Amino acid sequence: MISSYMEVDAASPKPTSAAPEPTPKAPEPPKDEYAHLPENQKLAKKAKILGNDAYKKKDFENALKYYNEAIEHDAxxxxxxxxxxxxxxxxxxxxxxxxxxxxxxxxxxxxxxxxxxxxxxxxxxxxxxxxxxxxxxxxxxxxxxxSEHRTPEVKTILSEIDKKIKEEELKAYIDPVKAEEEKELGNDFFKKGQFSTAIKHYTEAIKRNPEDPKLYSNRAACYTKLAEFDLGLKDCEKCTTLDDKFIKGWIRKGKILQGLQQASKALNAYQKAIEIDPNNAEALEGYRACTMAVHSNPQETWQKAMTDPEVQQILKDPAMRMILNQMQSDPKAVQEHLKNPEVAGRIQKLLEAGIIQIH
CATH class of the missing domain: 1.25.40.10 (Tetratricopeptide repeat domain)
Known part of the structure; x- marks a missing residue:
């Protein structure tokens, strides 16, 4: 049979004799970590600790007092x-x-x-x-x-500062008067058919006045002449971002997209131009040309369009059916309806899908 004392925590056996309990040791006093230092350095370190405590409490006057005291002891x-x-x-x-x-x-x-x-x-x-x-x-x-010690934090800060320096340099370079002079030079070379030289002057004008949309539009015209359509498109997008009412930018964008054979996207650009000026002949002509380009195979286009839920929803709307009927009986009505952005968006969708055409 197993004795019952084995069930008791073995870590706590009872004393077998009446021997007196040992006297507990008194706690050791904390070691002075600065004991090995000369007296002046020891006092300096202790003053620094007091300064750090004051600094953490945002008691800056006392922090300075203690740090000065530390320097007096050990400079x-x-x-x-x-x-x-x-x-x-x-x-x-x-x-x-x-x-x-x-x-x-x-x-x-x-x-x-x-x-x-x-x-x-x-x-x-x-x-x-x-x-x-x-x-x-x-x-x-x-x-x-x-150069003393590389850290990721300082590397990141340096990268941010480089950006700030570049921004400051660009700001310091801005001069609208010189920008206008460069634009005029660009215009002169454009008229002479020297498009590459014109681009250099328009680029300098942009550096001098980067918020002027006309400069990007002019440079886009040069890129178009040189068949650099991607660069021209980028300038048009910048131009229309700076001023979404600048009609030349939208028309130029439409023409470049036509050159890239992206008729549907060109339609959007011409629509924006028509919203600004419903009577602009250049915008209306581009709009019609792109509409016709979108619809090369009417039957196939119709079948494909009818699988689009958005197209189906537009055609089920009684108000839109009324507008479409009116446009069919009175072609001039399209200009009036395009003034309404919501209706214009729906008409645009139907045009792109090939459901309707404007002649």
Whole structure:
């Protein structure tokens, strides 16, 4: 038979004798991690800890007081200057932040500080210049930091700063007066049939005034002459994005799409032009030409169109049937109906599907 004491937790056996309990040891006092340091460095480290505590509480005045105290005890430690610079940064005193970091770097190099600490100081200077929106100086110091110690964070910041510098350079280059001069030169070369040279001048005009839709439209005309349809289309899209009421942009886009044999898309461009000016002959002619191009095989087109649920829904709408009947009896009515964007969209869908034609 198994004895019952085996069921008791073996980790807690009862004493077999009446021996007295051992006296518990008193807890050891915490070790002084700075005990090995000279007295001045020990006092400096303790002052820094008090400064860090104050910094975390955003008690910046006391943080500065303790960091200064640390420097008084030991002026050779770069971390004290770096921490002090962090306070100035929080107080938005960026000039003091920079000068304190520079002092720290100089002292750090003299005392062979860890290159990571030097990099940290350089990054802090970069961040101060960044806050001041002095992008070129910020870039310089972040690059210096990377030369000491590469980190993904600084690499990302440098990429952002490069974008900012490019934006600033483009802004500084903007000059509408010079843009107009370049546009006129482009126009002169366009009239002479020198389209490549005209493109150079229109491109320079765009750099000088990138918000002017006419410049993109003019350059698109050059690209069209050179059969560079993709580039021309890109300029038309930019042009109509800048000003969706600029009718020349929509008409030019329609013509390029016709050149690319994309009649359905060209219809959309001409429709936009007609919405702006229902009587524009160029837009109406392009619209008719594209409509005819869409419908090469009427029977096949009709059968295919009737499988489209959207087409079926439009044809079931009594109001649309009335409009279609009116357009059939009075061809001029189409211009009136195209003024209504909702109706124009439905007519456009039927045109693209080949259900109706406009002559």
């Amino acid at each position: 050779t430690d770069i971390t004290f200057y770096n921490n002090m610079a962090a306070v100035y940064f929080e107080q938005k005193d960026f000039e003091k932040c920079i000068s304190t970091c520079e002092t720290g770097i100089e002292i750090g190099r003299e005392n062979r500080a860890d290159f990571k600490l030097i990099a940290k100081s350089l990054s802090r200077i970069g961040n101060a210049y960044r806050k001041m929106e002095n992008w070129k100086m910020a870039k310089t110091y972040f690059e210096k930091s990377m």
